[in-house]
Amino acid sequence: MPVSPIAFFFDFSSPYSYLASTRIEALAAKHDRNLEWVPILLGPVFAMTGAKPLTDQPLKGDYARIDIPRSARFLGVPYAHPEPFPVATYQAARALVGLQRDRPELAAPWAHACFAAYFTQGRNIAEVPVLHELARDLGLDAARIDAWCADPQIKAQLKANGDRALQSGVCGAPFFIVDEEPFWGVDRLPQLDAWLTARF
């Protein structure tokens, strides 16, 4: 029986998801697991849990502004907190879903490109011209972005990702599920690694 992949639920506007995106592929490879990138929009999750974007929360927001860049340094990952923050990510996410359907070999590169553009270069990935630039850098016709963003099947798939997340208990991002075991947060990657090794 083939082993199940690691499902990686994330929002392109989530700093901790970006940090996790720089580590999760190596972790999956270490354990001979495929990685399933599952873009979601955190809005519906926040509506369910009652949470708000981290930096909008009293006390937690101030803490996050210290913890996020320090966590990046701890992991040795470049980070520059973007403004505006957060931004709408449904277009970047739809493009990823489109790539997963039509050009799957470019899906992971697209995800890395979006995260890097936003969290290391301060480029606003809510703006379609920025997505066009990222597409061209991957050798894609920029018009494909517009087509995916307007494609009813793609929109429905992104919505389905969100429904799956809520049904699977995803309470924030990044969130990982493997063999039905849930792990929330980039700080759970060491535990995920140990769990895949020893099933403690």
Place this chain on the structure above:
Amino acid sequence: MPVSPIAFFFDFSSPYSYLASTRIEALAAKHDRNLEWVPILLGPVFAMTGAKPLTDQPLKGDYARIDIPRSARFLGVPYAHPEPFPVATYQAARALVGLQRDRPELAAPWAHACFAAYFTQGRNIAEVPVLHELARDLGLDAARIDAWCADPQIKAQLKANGDRALQSGVCGAPFFIVDEEPFWGVDRLPQLDAWLTARF
């Protein structure tokens, strides 16, 4: 100039605080830091951040019920989720504040005793007779517990701990502050360790 201690803000009803309590003394010793146990009541912090006890939150509650015992296994620490949960901890906290004033050599043992009673033996530390038993186990006259719980100075100190927490940006528990640098969560102990080593 003497180095500042590691301030450890916690609530006796916080599972992740319990887990941290089993590790933080060794970490402080490794870096030649004193440890300052700062009991607080999470209620006012939750009122400020809008949070609720973890297990009362949609999605997050279900996740916490998996993550807490798994985190304990990951750390090699005994854990049995108590019922009822959470419980009122002002009396256990007042007793700790009293010990810090009157019998400081017993303060850390009291903290460990309260955490272990609640999170490994399911004993309800909101009940004064349970606190009496824990006191007697430490060679204390149980009547001291009642005296500390009713002592206006002790009550004021516990209140002051909470005010200090809010003013210091404490947004949950466990929370650590050292050299004005904040760390939230038992999962930040590796980062705290690295930060004290390398100031990254």
